[in-house]
Amino acid sequence: MSVFTEFSLMEDLHKPGGKVVLLVMDGLGGLPMEPDGLTELETANTPNLDRMAAQGTTGLSVPIRMGIEPGSGPAHLSLFSYDPVRYEIGRGVLEALGIGFELLPTDLAARGNFASAAADGTITDRRAGRISTDECIRLCAKLQDATGDILPGYEVFVKPVKEHRFVLVIRGQGLGGELSETDPLVTGKKPLAVEDSSGTAEGAATAELVNKWVGAARAALADEERANSLNLRGLARDPGLPRFPDVYGVRAAAIAVYPMYKGVASLVGMDVIKFDGERPNHEIDALERVWDDYDFFFVHIKKTDSYGEDGNFDAKVHEIEAVDAVIPRLLALEPGAVLVTGDHSTPAKLRSHSWHPVPTILWSPTAMPDQVQIYGERACASGHMGIFHATNMMPMAMAHAGRLTRFGA
Amino acid sequence: MSVFTEFSLMEDLHKPGGKVVLLVMDGLGGLPMEPDGLTELETANTPNLDRMAAQGTTGLSVPIRMGIEPGSGPAHLSLFSYDPVRYEIGRGVLEALGIGFELLPTDLAARGNFASAAADGTITDRRAGRISTDECIRLCAKLQDATGDILPGYEVFVKPVKEHRFVLVIRGQGLGGELSETDPLVTGKKPLAVEDSSGTAEGAATAELVNKWVGAARAALADEERANSLNLRGLARDPGLPRFPDVYGVRAAAIAVYPMYKGVASLVGMDVIKFDGERPNHEIDALERVWDDYDFFFVHIKKTDSYGEDGNFDAKVHEIEAVDAVIPRLLALEPGAVLVTGDHSTPAKLRSHSWHPVPTILWSPTAMPDQVQIYGERACASGHMGIFHATNMMPMAMAHAGRLTRFGA
Numbered sequence: 174m175s176v177f178t179e180f181s182l183m184e185d186l187h188k189p190g191g192k193v194v195l196l197v198m199d200g201l202g203g204l205p206m207e208p209d210g211l212t213e214l215e216t217a218n219t220p221n222l223d224r225m226a227a228q229g230t231t232g233l234s235v236p237i238r239m240g241i242e243p244g245s246g247p248a249h250l251s252l253f254s255y256d257p258v259r260y261e262i263g264r265g266v267l268e269a270l271g272i273g274f275e276l277l278p279t280d281l282a283a284r285g286n287f288a289s290a291a292a293d294g295t296i297t298d299r300r301a302g303r304i305s306t307d308e309c310i311r312l313c314a315k316l317q318d319a320t321g322d323i324l325p326g327y328e329v330f331v332k333p334v335k336e337h338r339f340v341l342v343i344r345g346q347g348l349g350g351e352l353s354e355t356d357p358l359v360t361g362k363k364p365l366a367v368e369d370s371s372g373t374a375e376g377a378a379t380a381e382l383v384n385k386w387v388g389a390a391r392a393a394l395a396d397e398e399r400a401n402s403l404n405l406r407g408l409a410r411d412p413g414l415p416r417f418p419d420v421y422g423v424r425a426a427a428i429a430v431y432p433m434y435k436g437v438a439s440l441v442g443m444d445v446i447k448f449d450g451e452r453p454n455h456e457i458d459a460l461e462r463v464w465d466d467y468d469f470f471f472v473h474i475k476k477t478d479s480y481g482e483d484g485n486f487d488a489k490v491h492e493i494e495a496v497d498a499v500i501p502r503l504l505a506l507e508p509g510a511v512l513v514t515g516d517h518s519t520p521a522k523l524r525s526h527s528w529h530p531v532p533t534i535l536w537s538p539t540a541m542p543d544q545v546q547i548y549g550e551r552a553c554a555s556g557h558m559g560i561f562h563a564t565n566m567m568p569m570a571m572a573h574a575g576r577l578t579r580f581g582a
Numbered sequence: 583m584s585v586f587t588e589f590s591l592m593e594d595l596h597k598p599g600g601k602v603v604l605l606v607m608d609g610l611g612g613l614p615m616e617p618d619g620l621t622e623l624e625t626a627n628t629p630n631l632d633r634m635a636a637q638g639t640t641g642l643s644v645p646i647r648m649g650i651e652p653g654s655g656p657a658h659l660s661l662f663s664y665d666p667v668r669y670e671i672g673r674g675v676l677e678a679l680g681i682g683f684e685l686l687p688t689d690l691a692a693r694g695n696f697a698s699a700a701a702d703g704t705i706t707d708r709r710a711g712r713i714s715t716d717e718c719i720r721l722c723a724k725l726q727d728a729t730g731d732i733l734p735g736y737e738v739f740v741k742p743v744k745e746h747r748f749v750l751v752i753r754g755q756g757l758g759g760e761l762s763e764t765d766p767l768v769t770g771k772k773p774l775a776v777e778d779s780s781g782t783a784e785g786a787a788t789a790e791l792v793n794k795w796v797g798a799a800r801a802a803l804a805d806e807e808r809a810n811s812l813n814l815r816g817l818a819r820d821p822g823l824p825r826f827p828d829v830y831g832v833r834a835a836a837i838a839v840y841p842m843y844k845g846v847a848s849l850v851g852m853d854v855i856k857f858d859g860e861r862p863n864h865e866i867d868a869l870e871r872v873w874d875d876y877d878f879f880f881v882h883i884k885k886t887d888s889y890g891e892d893g894n895f896d897a898k899v900h901e902i903e904a905v906d907a908v909i910p911r912l913l914a915l916e917p918g919a920v921l922v923t924g925d926h927s928t929p930a931k932l933r934s935h936s937w938h939p940v941p942t943i944l945w946s947p948t949a950m951p952d953q954v955q956i957y958g959e960r961a962c963a964s965g966h967m968g969i970f971h972a973t974n975m976m977p978m979a980m981a982h983a984g985r986l987t988r989f990g991a
Contacts, residue, residue: 208637208951218665235716237989239970241591244990264990284612342675522948526988529950530871530966551966560968 191509200478200519232558263409309440350376481519509574600918609887609928641967673816680841759785890928917982
């Protein structure tokens with residue numbers, strides 16, 4: 174059963190119409206803590222979301238493939254309708270875009286983690302005790318000074334992200350390859366050298382360049398008490414994805430708190446909206462403010478995932494309820510179609526992302542009101558959209574908002 | 583929804599985890615004999631399977647494509663997650679592997695059927711009156727003597743399988759092509775010559791070689807009373823599939839009674855476990871014995887299909903109940919994930935394999951307990967896995983057993 178809607182169809186068929194909102198509660202899907210219990214979403218008191226489920230069409234979304242636990246980047250690509258198995262992007266690119274760094278197509282980006290190491294280089298803490306963001310800013314400035322011009326013919330940018338995380342960007346010609354990461358992923362091991370598996374001259378030269386930078390950077394950190402080492406992950410260039418505004422014919426806005434999600438939205442060509450505050454109501458404030466300027470709105474709620482990863486069932490329930498509370502303000506804007514979903518499941522029971530399909534509502538005046546009356550994992554399993562690949566959400570919402578013309582005569 | 587999980591993903595993501603059991607009741611799916619009746623599975627008293635359905639996630643599996651009636655080989659390839667439309671294997675290869683013949687990659691294998699023919703060669707009984715296996719053994723020895731060295735530069739092996747069935751293997755260099763079968767598929771017609779449709783010199787030479795052997799073999803059988811002719815089907819070489827243990831990172835064991843199923847398991851690289859007895863409890867004995875030595879277990883129950891083919895509704899019901907009775911022993915081994923399914927449907931009403939999707943349980947401590955409380959065709963239609971291609975079962979079970987890492991960051 175392949176019913177994936179190809180980009181070329183969207184590019185051919187889009188037309189002006191109602192506004193579309195993609196409301197993503199990160200890691201929304203859950204599991205009962207006990208076999209006969211309820212999930213986080215089933216437990217939450219969500220009168221407004223339940224009404225949307227009753228009025229709209231529901232289903233279960235598969236983010237990547239059945240059985241595959243999604244990372245955040247691929248999961249969001251899928252929501253934006255880019256099949257992440259086909260379109261791979263590096264974590265470094267996502268992080269760089271997330272902090273608003275203007276990447277050139279030829280730039281190589283890597284995600285950096287400050288780390289603690291023993292005298293022989295063995296990693297003792299992969300996050301350097303989760304140093305503060307202020308400390309991260311100081312360390313990045315130090316590295317920029319010490320390593321900014323050690324690669325002849327190349328510019329180097331070292332930019333802070335948050336806590337122990339930073340971004341490295343190397344700018345110049347001829348960067349590429351398939352580059353491995355330095356992070357051994359467990360403590361008690363030494364970092365790895367970056368290696369190229371593409372077998373190209375470009376890849377080999379780039380690996381050498383990066384390893385040279387890593388050596389100089391670690392030397393510059395040697396006198397630090399905690400962050401005396403670092404690792405690089407997700408080294409890659411911008412994959413040059415088709416632009417979302419072009420594919421769908423929409424002016425697209427992203428409203429998100431965390432850099433990662435701003436990054437992936439920016440990667441596909443959405444405008445990232447600046448706003449104050451971090452709570453769902455602040456995000457709706459921003460939505461109201463820019464409502465007239467855009468056709469499509471990606472609104473991202475992070476904490477549902479964070480609490481799931483912490484194993485905090487109750488806090489995840491409360492965050493879902495906080496989102497439910499702002500739903501009337503969203504609907505008062507009179508959108509043509511609203512998707513309510515998650516990028517993946519993060520059951521508090523598993524304290525991790527998981528492969529379980531994600532309960533999804535497609536609300537629209539043109540939606541088939543199916544028999545599903547509440548918003549929950551098991552209720553949505555009998556919804557009118559069935560179990561579908563996440564890449565189908567955008568075409569469905571576009572249609573319901575009256576933004577697609579007929580295919581054929 | 584294209585949610586087929588590519589091999590490359592599995593090869594990249596697998597890690598150690600819990601043990602996985604794939605319990606296949608051959609031809610499990612059925613139909614009511616009367617419009618308002620129950621199916622074989624719905625009729626069977628299966629308290630243990632019902633409990634697994636209640637605790638686990640359920641759905642309906644499509645073995646090949648919607649509407650396609652599966653053969654046993656392709657259906658099992660699909661269960662092992664090899665899309666049988668993409669990966670074709672010849673029946674001769676399956677039969678040869680099933681009797682434990684060690685095929686070389688260059689060997690050509692065919693399934694042979696002893697047949698009865700009139701004086702002019704017209705086939706009067708395609709199975710030679712279903713001769714006994716002892717008779718088959720005698721005839722194969724006779725053919726081995728008469729035809730073993732009639733193809734200069736090639737070795738010929740004629741091996742008995744069961745009743746009227748045997749295997750022909752031709753060994754040597756340069757064998758290949760796309761070869762047709764000799765069986766006219768109905769009585770009252772003459773056998774066909776083997777033809778090559780690949781258009782290659784190799785194919786044409788191989789067809790000529792096989793036709794020479796067939797002529798000599800029929801001549802050697804001319805004095806037989808019943809089995810005075812033969813036909814060849816499924817002439818092909820081992821397609822060289824990716825090895826299941828490599829794709830999934832598991833030590834894989836196959837527990838099956840019939841040669842065909844041992845053959846297909848062996849073809850993908852599973853170890854075929856030897857054991858005494860033919861009943862479900864003997865298969866569980868074998869499972870318990872090798873439990874510590876493997877990570878994945880394919881357990882095959884044949885009789886559900888045989889009784890379906892016989893149109894024996896009640897015997898199929900009882901066989902399902904015999905499997906239900908051994909379920910507690912299976913779960914006592916504490917597997918990480920158990921798949922309970924069939925390779926296809928064989929409704930007693932149709933006395934044949936059929937295209938109807940197959941009720942499936944995925945039982946695991948990490949499964950979403952969906953609303954399905956009993957194991958049956960119609961109950962599973964509202965399960966949390968929906969209707970899915972059979973090739974998704976292994977990735978799903980791998981995930982639930984904790985054997986897959988995250989895709990992307």
